[in-house]
Amino acid sequence: MRGALACAAVGCIASACATVDLPGPRLGEPALEYVTTTLEGDSVALSSMQGEAVLLNLWATWCVPCRTETPYLQSIHEEYGDRGLRVVGVSQDVGEAASDIRAFVTQFGVTYTILHDARMRGLDLYQVNGLPGTFLIDREGILRWMQFGPIREGDPAFLQALDDVLS
Numbered sequence: 355m356r357g358a359l360a361c362a363a364v365g366c367i368a369s370a371c372a373t374v375d376l377p378g379p380r381l382g383e384p385a386l387e388y389v390t391t392t393l394e395g396d397s398v399a400l401s402s403m404q405g406e407a408v409l410l411n412l413w414a415t416w417c418v419p420c421r422t423e424t425p426y427l428q429s430i431h432e433e434y435g436d437r438g439l440r441v442v443g444v445s446q447d448v449g450e451a452a453s454d455i456r457a458f459v460t461q462f463g464v465t466y467t468i469l470h471d472a473r474m475r476g477l478d479l480y481q482v483n484g485l486p487g488t489f490l491i492d493r494e495g496i497l498r499w500m501q502f503g504p505i506r507e508g509d510p511a512f513l514q515a516l517d518d519v520l521s
Contacts, residue, residue, distance in 0.1 A: 378481040379500055385410070385491045386479050390444055390471040393452045398469055401495065406440045407519040408491040412476045414446045415458045417485040423504040424462045430516075431466040437520045438493070441466035446474045446485060492519040 379386055388400040388410075400410065411427060413420035424443075431441040443464070445455045449472055459468055480487055482502060490499035490512075499515035506512075 379489060379497055381497055381500065383497060384495050385489065385497045388444075388476055388479055390469045390476065393455060393468065393470055400491075403440060403442070403491075404495045405493055407438050407493055409439060409441045409516075410489040410491060411441065411443045412446055412471075412480065412482055412485060412487040413443055414485050415451065415454050416447070419504040420486045421462075423486055424458075424464065426505060426507045428462065428464055428466065434516060434520060435466075439516070439520060442469060443467065444469045444471050444476055446471055446477060448472055448474060490515050490519060 377386070385400060385408075389397055391397055400408070409427070409430065411423075413424070415421075427441055427443065430439070435441070443466060445451065445458075445468065447454060447470070451472065452470060455468065455470060458464070476482070477485075477487075480489065484503065486504055488501045488505055489497055492498050498519050499512065501512065
């Protein structure tokens with residue numbers, strides 16, 4: 355019995371020290387499946403948007419760079435929405451934050467799709483260490499561009515990637 359417990363303890367310690375190699379997002383490969391909710395609590399899967407070019411932005415109401423970037427994302431939505439771009443902002447605010455998110459949307463005049471990931475699963479899935487994190491996905495669901503940190507307004511690489519996925 356004592357030997358079995360010792361083996362179990364060693365196994366637990368060894369597994370705790372092992373590193374987990376999460377796949378993470380990779381350019382040129384299918385975007386990772388991500389399921390989250392609307393502010394009303396309905397489930398939405400990223401795969402349900404296949405056929406549309408998607409700009410997926412992970413953000414939070416308390417994130418200063420996110421607050422700075424939001425007006426630019428809104429302008430991208432307004433400028434490229436008619437060409438088939440769907441901007442999707444997924445708040446990483448934890449818990450019951452729907453009212454805070456709604457207030458943010460009102461304050462910044464956001465009209466693009468807003469979802470809520472109350473458990474912040476997107477941060478792990480897309481390996482975002484600091485907000486915001488943005489991912490451009492083409493109509494076939496392939497990840498074509500990504501940015502950790504805010505998108506610089508007029509960034510030529512971003513604008514070229516946008517043009518490429520919308521052509």
